[in-house]
Amino acid sequence: MIVFTTILDVVIGGLIMGGIYALIAVGLSLQYGVGRVLNVSHGEFIMIGAFATWSLYTLLGVSPLVSLIICGPVLFVIGFLIHRTLFQYLRGQSESIGAFADSSLLASFGLLFIIQNVALLIWKADIRGYSYLNSSVSILGAIFAANRLVALLFAVVISLVFYFFLTRTRLGKGIRAAAEDPVTAQVMGVNIHRVLAICFGLGALMAGFAGPLISMIYEIQPTMGLEYTVIAIIVVVLGGLGSITGSLIGGFILGLIGSIVTYFDPGLSLVAYYIIFILLLLIRPTGILGKG
Amino acid sequence: MRILEGKNVTKHFGGLAAVHQVDFDIHQGEVVGLIGPNGAGKTTLFNLISGSLPTTGGEIKYKGKKITGLKPHQICRKGVARTFQSAKLFAGMTVFENALAASLFGTKRAISVPDAEREAIELLDFVELSTVGTMLAKDLPIANRKRLEVARALATKPDLLMFDEVMAGLNPAEVAQAMELITKIRNKGMTIFMIEHVMKAIMSVCDRIVVLHHGSKIAEGTPEEIATSRTVIEVYLGE
Amino acid sequence: MDLVGVIFKRPFSLGYLFLALILFATIPLYVQPYFVILLTTVFMYIIITVSWTIFSGPTRYISLASAAFFGVGVYTSALIGKTFPLPVVILAGSLISFILALFIGLLTLRLRGMYFIIFTFSISELMRNFLLWWETTMTGTVGRWVVMVEHVTVYYVILVILVLALLTAYLIRRSRFGLALKSIGEQEEAATHIGINATVVKTITFAISAFFMGATGAIMATKWKYIDPRIAFDPLLSFMPVLMAIFGGTGQLFGPVFGAAVLAYLEEILTTKFPYYYMLLFGSILIVVILFLPHGMVGLVQKWRKGGSKRQNANS
Numbered sequence: 001m002i003v004f005t006t007i008l009d010v011v012i013g014g015l016i017m018g019g020i021y022a023l024i025a026v027g028l029s030l031q032y033g034v035g036r037v038l039n040v041s042h043g044e045f046i047m048i049g050a051f052a053t054w055s056l057y058t059l060l061g062v063s064p065l066v067s068l069i070i071c072g073p074v075l076f077v078i079g080f081l082i083h084r085t086l087f088q089y090l091r092g093q094s095e096s097i098g099a100f101a102d103s104s105l106l107a108s109f110g111l112l113f114i115i116q117n118v119a120l121l122i123w124k125a126d127i128r129g130y131s132y133l134n135s136s137v138s139i140l141g142a143i144f145a146a147n148r149l150v151a152l153l154f155a156v157v158i159s160l161v162f163y164f165f166l167t168r169t170r171l172g173k174g175i176r177a178a179a180e181d182p183v184t185a186q187v188m189g190v191n192i193h194r195v196l197a198i199c200f201g202l203g204a205l206m207a208g209f210a211g212p213l214i215s216m217i218y219e220i221q222p223t224m225g226l227e228y229t230v231i232a233i234i235v236v237v238l239g240g241l242g243s244i245t246g247s248l249i250g251g252f253i254l255g256l257i258g259s260i261v262t263y264f265d266p267g268l269s270l271v272a273y274y275i276i277f278i279l280l281l282l283i284r285p286t287g288i289l290g291k292g
Numbered sequence: 293m294r295i296l297e298g299k300n301v302t303k304h305f306g307g308l309a310a311v312h313q314v315d316f317d318i319h320q321g322e323v324v325g326l327i328g329p330n331g332a333g334k335t336t337l338f339n340l341i342s343g344s345l346p347t348t349g350g351e352i353k354y355k356g357k358k359i360t361g362l363k364p365h366q367i368c369r370k371g372v373a374r375t376f377q378s379a380k381l382f383a384g385m386t387v388f389e390n391a392l393a394a395s396l397f398g399t400k401r402a403i404s405v406p407d408a409e410r411e412a413i414e415l416l417d418f419v420e421l422s423t424v425g426t427m428l429a430k431d432l433p434i435a436n437r438k439r440l441e442v443a444r445a446l447a448t449k450p451d452l453l454m455f456d457e458v459m460a461g462l463n464p465a466e467v468a469q470a471m472e473l474i475t476k477i478r479n480k481g482m483t484i485f486m487i488e489h490v491m492k493a494i495m496s497v498c499d500r501i502v503v504l505h506h507g508s509k510i511a512e513g514t515p516e517e518i519a520t521s522r523t524v525i526e527v528y529l530g531e
Numbered sequence: 532m533d534l535v536g537v538i539f540k541r542p543f544s545l546g547y548l549f550l551a552l553i554l555f556a557t558i559p560l561y562v563q564p565y566f567v568i569l570l571t572t573v574f575m576y577i578i579i580t581v582s583w584t585i586f587s588g589p590t591r592y593i594s595l596a597s598a599a600f601f602g603v604g605v606y607t608s609a610l611i612g613k614t615f616p617l618p619v620v621i622l623a624g625s626l627i628s629f630i631l632a633l634f635i636g637l638l639t640l641r642l643r644g645m646y647f648i649i650f651t652f653s654i655s656e657l658m659r660n661f662l663l664w665w666e667t668t669m670t671g672t673v674g675r676w677v678v679m680v681e682h683v684t685v686y687y688v689i690l691v692i693l694v695l696a697l698l699t700a701y702l703i704r705r706s707r708f709g710l711a712l713k714s715i716g717e718q719e720e721a722a723t724h725i726g727i728n729a730t731v732v733k734t735i736t737f738a739i740s741a742f743f744m745g746a747t748g749a750i751m752a753t754k755w756k757y758i759d760p761r762i763a764f765d766p767l768l769s770f771m772p773v774l775m776a777i778f779g780g781t782g783q784l785f786g787p788v789f790g791a792a793v794l795a796y797l798e799e800i801l802t803t804k805f806p807y808y809y810m811l812l813f814g815s816i817l818i819v820v821i822l823f824l825p826h827g828m829v830g831l832v833q834k835w836r837k838g839g840s841k842r843q844n845a846n847s
Contacts, residue, residue, distance in 0.1 A: 038645055048676035089822065101644060102593060107821050109770065113741065113814025117807040226766070230656065233649060267664040281650050282638060342724060355606035364723040376726060383719035393714045396707050405707060448725055 010259045016148050016217070018255020019155030020112055020210055024228055025235035025247035026159060027206025033242045034176070035200035036097070037104040039089050040230055043225030044115035045075055045204050049211020050220045051123055057130050064132055064212045067153070072208035079204025082111070084197040085089055112225070119222040129219040151213040158209050162202075168246055175199060228272070235275045240287030250288065294319045295355055295452055295483050296341070296372075303336055303507075310336045312507040313350070318452070323484040328504035329520075329527060334487045335377055337504070338456055342374045343367045347498040352453070356498035369400045373450035375441040377457045377487075383430035390429055391443050392414050398448025412447060419443045419473065424519070435466045442473065453477065455486040460491055471497055495519065503527070555690055559683045565684050569799055571754065574689045575747055576775060576795035578696050580787040582743040583698050583772035588781040589712035592643075595650035595769040596635065599658050600628040600741040602764035604748025606662070612678040614693045621688065621749045629738045630661055636734030643719075652769065656772025659764035666760060673759050680753035688750045696743045700784055704737070712736060774813060778820050780827020789829060 094100035178185035239246025391412035604624035759824020802808035
């Protein structure tokens with residue numbers, strides 16, 4: 001018989017994972033849907049955020065929540081610059097959208113190797129962790145670490161704020177409009193290069209927020225990036241390519257599924273994700289809310 | 293003989309009917325034009341016939357046999373060839389290779405490479421592209437691109453040839469040359485179904501014209517009938 | 532004699548090939564075992580890269596399933612290596628990979644572009660994670676021991692596979708099949724409209740490339756002796772051939788050979804002393820090549836030579 005607290009455990013655990021998944025998926029979705037780059041080094045940005053937080057905490061005692069506010073913007077700037085230089089140069093060079101999609105994917109592979117190995121050189125390959133806000137909180141009988149709940153809170157708040165920014169504010173709507181119809185936007189005087197780079201940077205911003213949150217809850221390793229990139233891709237496809245809302249919802253759905261599977265057998269969660277993903281690609285590649 | 297027949301051909305994209313219950317009949321040896329304002333569904337209809345897109349409803353028959361549901365390569369091998377609105381050439385391959393590929397694969401009967409090469413050379417001659425055989429397709433100017441598209445379609449030894457705006461982007465001199473080419477092809481006994489916006493060409497070259505608007509057939513007849521049809525004139529003036 | 536010209540313009544003129552073959556066939560007789568083992572690894576990468584290029588080169592469908600096919604070969608070796616002779620093991624590994632590729636191909640070659648890339652990657656990762664779970668949960672052991680084979684034998688087997696792979700790549704490239712592949716890569720819709728059955732052509736080619744990867748996996752397992760899902764289905768095995776082929780250039784057959792040879796050699800000598808530097812280097816090389824050398828190294832040399840002969844003609 002499954003106890004209520006177990007269910008609560010699984011559900012809230014799923015929401016915690018889901019919050020993080022939603023965050024990283026929204027980031028990737030912006031980079032792909034708008035910047036038109038499938039950035040496979042997304043996970044590496046997350047990893048850098050996580051490790052910077054670790055270093056700041058263990059060396060200088062800086063709270064991860066403060067690191068979050070630092071890492072986010074810093075990675076935003078880095079992402080912006082990378083897009084403005086590397087990817088826009090590639091776009092100019094490419095004969096077609098298809099060619100650009102391929103070459104930008106490959107370039108982001110190069111970035112993956114570079115970033116991951118720089119991290120390996122700095123922090124070595126060991127698993128790291130730290131404890132912060134470890135005290136237990138009891139909700140309706142189920143026990144959670146405070147840091148997990150704080151992470152969930154931050155993930156949800158950031159996602160919502162971001163969602164509102166993109167859909168309700170003038171700047172946000174302007175960015176999305178420019179991304180959807182760059183030609184018209186340019187004609188209307190929008191600096192499309194800057195807008196696309198901003199979107200890419202916003203994706204890195206999400207990574208910069210997710211990294212510190214992840215480091216609060218889990219142990220981290222310089223090789224952790226790829227797994228998160230893959231999860232982000234799965235969520236983006238699940239939610240529907242091009243839909244921010246889809247990525248948000250998809251993140252929570254996948255998190256819940258992950259939590260349920262982990263309850264039965266932790267080793268199977270990735271397997272489950274991949275099976276879902278493969279079925280999705282074969283049966284409904286446009287995802288839940290996708291435009292196809 | 294009816295070489296191509298369509299009954300109630302329909303194509304829906306989501307809620308939108310791009311082609312709606314269109315009937316058509318093309319007899320062997322005819323040159324039939326397909327006109328209509330932009331977005332009328334002309335290219336979609338071609339896509340349905342050539343197998344690029346599946347139909348939502350209706351039936352298409354070629355030489356009496358049903359071809360709806362077949363894949364493009366199967367339809368091609370039965371003898372239906374087409375060109376594309378935005379010449380879909382094999383850009384990184386030479387002009388000769390473009391034609392050669394079509395000669396090699398376009399027919400049901402197996403063909404040896406030397407024979408296919410010979411045919412490709414003859415065809416390039418026919419469309420007057422022999423001088424640029426070794427040029428890469430992407431380096432061709434637009435008129436020659438269209439010629440290459442035609443050559444490639446011819447290489448598959450079709451009985452029915454479908455041209456999708458083969459004269460788009462050509463200057464008046466080139467349009468005249470294109471019309472000559474079409475006449476040459478027709479004189480070889482092939483049936484032609486062509487989408488065109490260049491009215492002068494359509495009117496002078498076609499035996500019959502079919503008019504589409506918003507996915508439906510609104511008129512059909514000889515060039516004179518179409519030119520004087522109130523329905524057609526309204527549709528075009530209204531755009 | 533213009534040596535560079537000879538090497539890059541016609542590396543496969545029969546005389547040189549024959550000499551090269553004799554050289555490599557007899558090398559174990561007069562070099563250190565270390566060098567034979569090094570050559571084995573380099574040849575492994577060349578085979579995988581050349582096989583990858585057989586499909587992904589002309590069709591431009593970037594496949595990241597190489598690890599899956601290689602891993603199938605590895606596991607076949609681990610599972611049946613004790614009960615069957617080596618040739619059977621290798622053939623089995625190749626055939627199972629071939630069939631797997633046929634299956635994947637028929638399922639998924641309607642997926643284009645990004646979807647195809649992600650899908651092929653997912654297949655490799657699914658297999659890796661599934662086997663990891665299976666081995667830990669069901670079988671209780673994670674790694675497996677493979678019947679050991681003498682390193683010179685391994686070398687010769689790899690050499691044979693390499694020759695076969697190169698021969699296949701060459702024949703495909705020069706045949707009408709190769710022309711069909713190129714057409715599909717250039718403009719798939721037009722290709723189907725001139726009578727090419729794209730699904731069949733793509734699937735068969737994909738399977739052929741998997742065949743050689745499976746064979747290579749099967750023999751390399753015997754060299755490594757110990758294998759587990761992480762080794763067998765290492766995602767790097769999917770990334771490396773892409774990197775090597777792009778570095779060398781996919782236009783000519785020699786491109787992937789050159790790219791794989793150079794980068795594999797670099798990896799071997801850097802791995803021991805500077806393990807993280809070599810991946811850093813590779814990432815940078817990849818970006819540089821994508822930005823400035825779209826046709827890879829071979830393309831660069833060809834352009835340079837064309838410029839050179841133009842200059843010569845202008846001066847004469």
